[in-house]
Amino acid sequence: MTMRMVTMLLAGLLALPLAAEAQKPIKVGFPMILSGPGALFGAPALKGAEMYVEELNAKGGVLGRKIELVPRDTKGSADEAVRVSRELILKENVDFLVGTLTSAEGPAVSVVAKENKVVFIAPIPKTDQLTAKDKLHPYVFRTAANTTMEGRSAAEIVAKWPVTRIGTISPDYAYGQDVTRSFVEHLKKIKPSVQIVDQQWPKLGEADYTPFINAQMAKKPEAVFSSLWGGHFVTFVKQAKPLGYFDAIKYNMMAVAEAGSPESTKAMGADYPVGIWANTYDAFYWAETPAHRDYTARLAKFTKDEYPSSWAIQGYTGMQFLAEAIKKAGSTESDKVSRALLGLTIDTPAGKQTIREKDHQADRGQLYGKTVKDPKYPFPILKPVEYVDPTKFMD
Amino acid sequence: MLRRVPWPLLVFAAALFVPALGSRFYTFVANDIVIWALFATSLNLLVGYTGLVSFGHAAYFGIGAYTTGILMKKAGLAFLLAFPAAGLVTATFALVFGFFCVRLTRIYFAMLTLAFAQIVWAICFKWNEVTGGEQGMPEIPYPDFDWVERVSGILPFLGGYRTSEYFYFVTVVLVAACFWILRRIVGSPFGRMLTTIRENPERAEFIGVNVRRYELAAFVLAGTFAGLAGGLFGIFNRGVFPDFAYWTKSAEVLIMTLLGGMGTFFGPGVGAVALILLNQQIVSYTEYWPLILGTILVVLLFAFPGGIAGTAQGFARWIGRRLGRA
Numbered sequence: 001m002t003m004r005m006v007t008m009l010l011a012g013l014l015a016l017p018l019a020a021e022a023q024k025p026i027k028v029g030f031p032m033i034l035s036g037p038g039a040l041f042g043a044p045a046l047k048g049a050e051m052y053v054e055e056l057n058a059k060g061g062v063l064g065r066k067i068e069l070v071p072r073d074t075k076g077s078a079d080e081a082v083r084v085s086r087e088l089i090l091k092e093n094v095d096f097l098v099g100t101l102t103s104a105e106g107p108a109v110s111v112v113a114k115e116n117k118v119v120f121i122a123p124i125p126k127t128d129q130l131t132a133k134d135k136l137h138p139y140v141f142r143t144a145a146n147t148t149m150e151g152r153s154a155a156e157i158v159a160k161w162p163v164t165r166i167g168t169i170s171p172d173y174a175y176g177q178d179v180t181r182s183f184v185e186h187l188k189k190i191k192p193s194v195q196i197v198d199q200q201w202p203k204l205g206e207a208d209y210t211p212f213i214n215a216q217m218a219k220k221p222e223a224v225f226s227s228l229w230g231g232h233f234v235t236f237v238k239q240a241k242p243l244g245y246f247d248a249i250k251y252n253m254m255a256v257a258e259a260g261s262p263e264s265t266k267a268m269g270a271d272y273p274v275g276i277w278a279n280t281y282d283a284f285y286w287a288e289t290p291a292h293r294d295y296t297a298r299l300a301k302f303t304k305d306e307y308p309s310s311w312a313i314q315g316y317t318g319m320q321f322l323a324e325a326i327k328k329a330g331s332t333e334s335d336k337v338s339r340a341l342l343g344l345t346i347d348t349p350a351g352k353q354t355i356r357e358k359d360h361q362a363d364r365g366q367l368y369g370k371t372v373k374d375p376k377y378p379f380p381i382l383k384p385v386e387y388v389d390p391t392k393f394m395d
Numbered sequence: 396m397l398r399r400v401p402w403p404l405l406v407f408a409a410a411l412f413v414p415a416l417g418s419r420f421y422t423f424v425a426n427d428i429v430i431w432a433l434f435a436t437s438l439n440l441l442v443g444y445t446g447l448v449s450f451g452h453a454a455y456f457g458i459g460a461y462t463t464g465i466l467m468k469k470a471g472l473a474f475l476l477a478f479p480a481a482g483l484v485t486a487t488f489a490l491v492f493g494f495f496c497v498r499l500t501r502i503y504f505a506m507l508t509l510a511f512a513q514i515v516w517a518i519c520f521k522w523n524e525v526t527g528g529e530q531g532m533p534e535i536p537y538p539d540f541d542w543v544e545r546v547s548g549i550l551p552f553l554g555g556y557r558t559s560e561y562f563y564f565v566t567v568v569l570v571a572a573c574f575w576i577l578r579r580i581v582g583s584p585f586g587r588m589l590t591t592i593r594e595n596p597e598r599a600e601f602i603g604v605n606v607r608r609y610e611l612a613a614f615v616l617a618g619t620f621a622g623l624a625g626g627l628f629g630i631f632n633r634g635v636f637p638d639f640a641y642w643t644k645s646a647e648v649l650i651m652t653l654l655g656g657m658g659t660f661f662g663p664g665v666g667a668v669a670l671i672l673l674n675q676q677i678v679s680y681t682e683y684w685p686l687i688l689g690t691i692l693v694v695l696l697f698a699f700p701g702g703i704a705g706t707a708q709g710f711a712r713w714i715g716r717r718l719g720r721a
Contacts, residue, residue, distance in 0.1 A: 034682040035682060035684070035685060071682070072678065072679065073678055073682050073684065077636070077638040077641075078530075078531055078533075078634065078636040078638060079632050079634070079636050079638055079639065080638075082632055082633055082634060083427070083632070084678065086423055087420070087423070087675065087679070090418075090419045090420035090423055091420040091679075092679075102529075103529065103530055104529050104530045104531055104636060107530055107533045108530075108531065108533045108633070108634050108636065110533070111533045111534045111633045111634060112633060115633070127530060129530060135534075172521070173520070173521070173523075173528055173529045174523065174528050174529050174530050175529075177523075203521075204529075
């Protein structure tokens, strides 16, 4: 009798720290640009992640444990991203990393993840380098589109246009070069009759696009592919419009790099070259599925914004992949979660998505459409807006 | 009394002791501080000792980092060769840039150093084939520490640490050596001459000193040590990025130097400790760090006009006088 009591007591004592362990939150480091111009995209991505975590925790979390998000400002620089990621791992003892925005931050933090054996999910960086064969390791995953997917999606659409003389204008650095190369190569493959008549490479952050615009118009392209993003696209448009650039190409422009996001069209207002084609990660007016409509409504409430951000979904989906993988693995151990992520399919607000085993890349497509004015909104929208599924033409 | 304590040796010994505390995070922060301390002290050779305010010191930090990075990652060279190469290459660049810079004075000198630094940054940012462009070069290998394991059979106290901790020991020893050399330089007749130039360049010219040549020498030395700091930082940071040469890094190191006190040899090192710890604490509490950090810096610069080290020195002297009188 006493023996059994002692055993039970002992077992109870042993179980105590275990139970306490189970109650400890799962810590997820979230390095993201939260200051400076990049915060325009980074801050909403964090909001999306926060919304997912809040909803998940309200439902009891995962494996009976709550998730705690630990955000850090990367200040938009790769070495600061490395510094905060190492601090998150060494000081905050985070179990996972989800985050980074630029194509410089992603691969830099990937090295930290590899050396510390911490699963790292990149929800925004697009560079192919991040998951290239020689850089791939068991702990890095991407839930963003990559430059190959984005360039080829755009090529699929442009190939259907009745044009053959194509021009390109892209910022002269890694992202612009990679996405333009993918676009050109894929377009030539699926529509051999096209001719690339002109390629302009303004430097990133160019203040005067006039020479590039004039040179391009002189070559008389029938359609143009652009990968100028954010404020660079705004500057370009403001200078191109008065020169009659868009009339010359009959608004046959494919502007990738989220030039069609509600944020961009909102920011440019009346200046927007309505009639061009553009892409975005998400659009609150894309009422394709009940799941997406529901997500948009929740996000609008969470962010107190009638027209919620299109970047939030990237933070949301990144966290969703992580939580589902933890659930599938039944553990928070890096190796188990990393294996659970391989081939994992989840229902995101944008539909089913899978992380491929081959290159740890999710089949994340983007929304494409022609920009039109809609009396319902004070800014242009994409209509009809179409989700381009990249599965068919991913490497 | 206080003066007889061998402070530098004590700090050196304490620094070597950090990994033994068992926290990887402390080692990480200490490593960051040690490298930045060397970077800031190298700038002080120009700002504090020669009176030349450089707004582009990050250029040499960046060149050093890229040199070591490219040699170790792409050419597979050993650290033993790649590290001195960082100093050598940086010295060459500093000689060329400095040749033009020292021809100008005051604000024009500052602007030209900034211009050269921005050129270096632009090259690092654009030259994809060599520097990796905007994405930089992640994954610079650590130096090879396999030999330690072999040696640890004979000298057991050496073994049993992680690679990052071995690298920390190497950093501390190398930086200490650099500090010793820098100290000898500023204490030498050459160093005294730099101070003379700072105080009165016309007068120095009149007594037959070739001011420009001395300034150029100081410029090259400062660049060289910044390059060595950069070489270490690239490995410590696990990657080299164009931001290393960006003007914000030049500003950061200038703030460290001013905050710590440019009138003293160890001031910039103290500034590095203060700024890194402040930054690291504030960033982990709020995303509005620029506001808070800016406010604290303004207050500190007003409260300690001679920098932290300058004020501390003044305070120690005051105590000494009080004790002497009593």
